[in-house]
Amino acid sequence: MNWRRKWINPVLDKEFVLRMRTPRAAYSVLIYVLVMGLLGMGIIYVMTASGMGSRGRLDPTTSRLMFYALSLAQLVLIAFMTPALTAGVISGEREKQTLNMLLTTQQSSATIILSKLAASLSFMTLVILATLPVYSIVFLYGGVSPKQLIFVFLFYLFIMLLLGALGVFFSTIFKKTMVSVIMTYGVGLVIFLATGIAYIFAMGIVQTQMYSSGGPSSYSSYSWIGYILGLNPAGALISILEPSFSDSVFQVNGGNADAPIELWQQFLIVYSVVIVIALWLAIRYIRPVRRNRVKSSPIMDPIE
């Protein structure tokens, strides 16, 4: 029981119990695994029907492609599910009128915020782990190392942490869960889509400039636009699956230099800062905060 007392604080304990006591938890896992399973089956069907692999059967090369496809599909599902789970953790308590009583207990702001995030992410981790049997189809045909699978799953954890931290932050500063959910999805959309589109536009501009100035340059250099794709989760995930991907992203202007940084490394560094800032702000603003110590200072209240 000692480890329990040490790691499971009352807020975390409450979140675990309340989340798992509703049938919704079981339905969520079921639907998620069902969707992943159908996607897996669909991918196998497409690959075998289109004549990929050896005579309509899966081989290690096609099973590797299937792994990539599944991993990207899972990334999209996580992007949809994490905000739904986390963007209401504080505002939901506020709407249910339980937050004030929680805030008058001895639990620190950090404990409340981090426990609620940890509980939501634990559930997401359970959902992701529940999809492992779908991945076992891939292992049946080979082509993917367990190490790659572990890296991909660790990357998922990071994505969940990022979206979860943003969800908890918006949930703290906005009074209404609906507003918080919309904001989290909005920022998620920027991270997932806007960065990818920005990269494509930037690549177009750089290549047009390159051809108008007389073709690829002969000297070794890398283009700055690779950094844009380093902000995109799909770009970072592909760079984990295919290590050469980072080099090719940075070489659009014809240079042949190595990438200055792996896309996933840049992704981790940049978004770690975002996670820390989001959580710090959430911890700071869950309880009323005096902006400065002047007598008539305004107070930070949740935004309507």
Add this chain to the structure above:
Amino acid sequence: MIEIRNLTKSYGSFEALKSVNLSIAKGTVFGFVGPNGAGKSTTMSILATLVLPTSGSASVGGFEVTEQPHEVRKRIGYMPDFFGVYDQFKTTEYLHFYGASYGIPRHEREKLIPQLLELVNLNDKKDAYVDSLSRGMKQRLCLARCLVHDPDVLILDEPASGLDPRARIEMREILKELKLMGKTIIISSHILPELAEMVDEIGVIEHGVMVAQGKVADIQDSLRVKRVLHIRVLERSEELAEQLRDEAYVSQVMSDSYGIHAHFSGGDAEQSGLLGRIMESGYQVVSFNEAQTNLEDVFLEITKGGTSGDELA
């Protein structure tokens, strides 16, 4: 135990509290009265460390709410006017959660929770889901939650609102028991009669201003709240009513089939003199009573003209 000095709270241009001063001694039951939006809940939220004042200070047990909120939280049990519960919890689990949140070890909670459930008459509901409890039971459970860490001060914002008469009486009995336990209780209510018999002091707040504070009797005296005399005579009731209208200290004389009601602003000696004159005039007096002035009268007297009747309901 509770000290509030020049407390002000503004929301934009709206001033919810205007330089409120309040002092409540240990063991006092303090009734906080005022119409909706007068600033009762804001004051209580500030004491509960949930809202920061714009200026001024508030302390509980010598600890400033803005400087040492952690210490203040240890010493207060706060019951908001509107609150929710975690429906998926059972009653005992609900109290275990809050007990643990106050750092009470499990073995202590195991002993404490049955006692608390006993105090609020929920012993037979210990395994019931919170969701299945009636509103009155939830109010009592919330009160038990306030007591889980044995705080010195209870801040109860409208603890009887929305309760039926029986539940209200049960709540009042529990509060009396808490008073006997020596808790300092600050309790707000718009329903004034329910406070009357249990509070030691009242504070009347209106439009963010504390208009009166002190013992109910002292406030009545200081405001010279008129006594209402109820006089019944065997016959010639109308004639007596006419005669009373000419008496000094008497105003608003009303006469109906139940007798005569007259507002009287004199003291005991003048009242005795009035009875003597009525007797001398040959009226056969059946009864000559002083109607009890309650908190509601005091409140209406203090906030005269500034409060509409429906706000008091």
